[in-house]
Amino acid sequence: MTEKEIPVRIARATAERFGAEITANPDQAGADSLARMLEHCSHRRYSDRPVTPELLRLLFACAFSAPSKSDLQQADIVQVADPATRTTIADLVADNPWVRTAPVFLIFCGNNRRTRQVAELRGKPFANDHLDAFMNSAVDAGIVLASFIHAAEAAGLGCCPISSVRNHSQKVSDLLELPEWVFPLAGLCVGYPAEPGMVTSRLGLDITVHTDRFDESNIADKITAYDRRRLARQQYKKQRDVARFGMAELYGWSEDKARQYAKPERADFGAFIRGKKFNLG
Numbered sequence: 001m002t003e004k005e006i007p008v009r010i011a012r013a014t015a016e017r018f019g020a021e022i023t024a025n026p027d028q029a030g031a032d033s034l035a036r037m038l039e040h041c042s043h044r045r046y047s048d049r050p051v052t053p054e055l056l057r058l059l060f061a062c063a064f065s066a067p068s069k070s071d072l073q074q075a076d077i078v079q080v081a082d083p084a085t086r087t088t089i090a091d092l093v094a095d096n097p098w099v100r101t102a103p104v105f106l107i108f109c110g111n112n113r114r115t116r117q118v119a120e121l122r123g124k125p126f127a128n129d130h131l132d133a134f135m136n137s138a139v140d141a142g143i144v145l146a147s148f149i150h151a152a153e154a155a156g157l158g159c160c161p162i163s164s165v166r167n168h169s170q171k172v173s174d175l176l177e178l179p180e181w182v183f184p185l186a187g188l189c190v191g192y193p194a195e196p197g198m199v200t201s202r203l204g205l206d207i208t209v210h211t212d213r214f215d216e217s218n219i220a221d222k223i224t225a226y227d228r229r230r231l232a233r234q235q236y237k238k239q240r241d242v243a244r245f246g247m248a249e250l251y252g253w254s255e256d257k258a259r260q261y262a263k264p265e266r267a268d269f270g271a272f273i274r275g276k277k278f279n280l281g
């Protein structure tokens, strides 16, 4: 990759992602890393090439180099190495067949347990037993997950996060023997991609970036414009819940997400988290 190609990659990726080119100065520091972030895509098909334990360990180190709320370090990763355990999880999330076939499968967990252990070890009261304890550990785990993905992609790997494991939180927790105050945030499939990925379009920055105050003016028009821009590049392979909602003429992102969230999902997650002894008050 020559230096000259990087601005071209950035322009192309931003156009694909946001519908308008964002250009980078030819001498922009870190341009290669920025181009790679812009080109991110989830991968669900992998080659047979193994991911070495050495590389995996390096990626763990990268992931846990991420910032952490108050330096509390409230995230853990469980590598699912036992084939029988992998099969059990793959069976639970059978509509995600890449969980079975990925060379590496990890579960990223929020962990508020250690913070409580530290309080006990040092003979101090734990005076923050409320919703923030859950929030902070979930956020930390999410940041570690994203950092792992960035590192893996830099190393030429492809990943796919799997929140479907939370459709079976209790079973996954039991299987991995996750104790109280430790919960699965998401799984992650990892491997060398078997095929090139495709950059998916995102909402325009005019929707998601605000200046000084929250602004959702013309939100309906902006979302429809996003639907159309996205549809021009990628169609949904099938429409959700046609029996209930019929076939839509314009089946864009907003129709897909509205249909997705018209169906209850994970209504038991709060009970699971309370069962982990989190006080969500």
Ligand SMILES: Cc1cc2nc3c(=O)[nH]c(=O)nc-3n(C[C@H](O)[C@H](O)[C@H](O)COP(=O)(O)O)c2cc1C
Binding pocket: 040, 041, 042, 043, 096, 160, 161, 162, 163, 164, 165, 186, 198, 199, 200
């Ligand atoms: C927390 C999280 C959970 C996800 N869970 C799943 C999942 O269960 N199954 C799946 O196939 N993809 C899953 N994904 C991948 C998203 O579908 C994907 O990121 C999204 O469609 C955008 O595509 P892109 O990553 O290629 O840009 C998840 C992504 C995130 C961040």
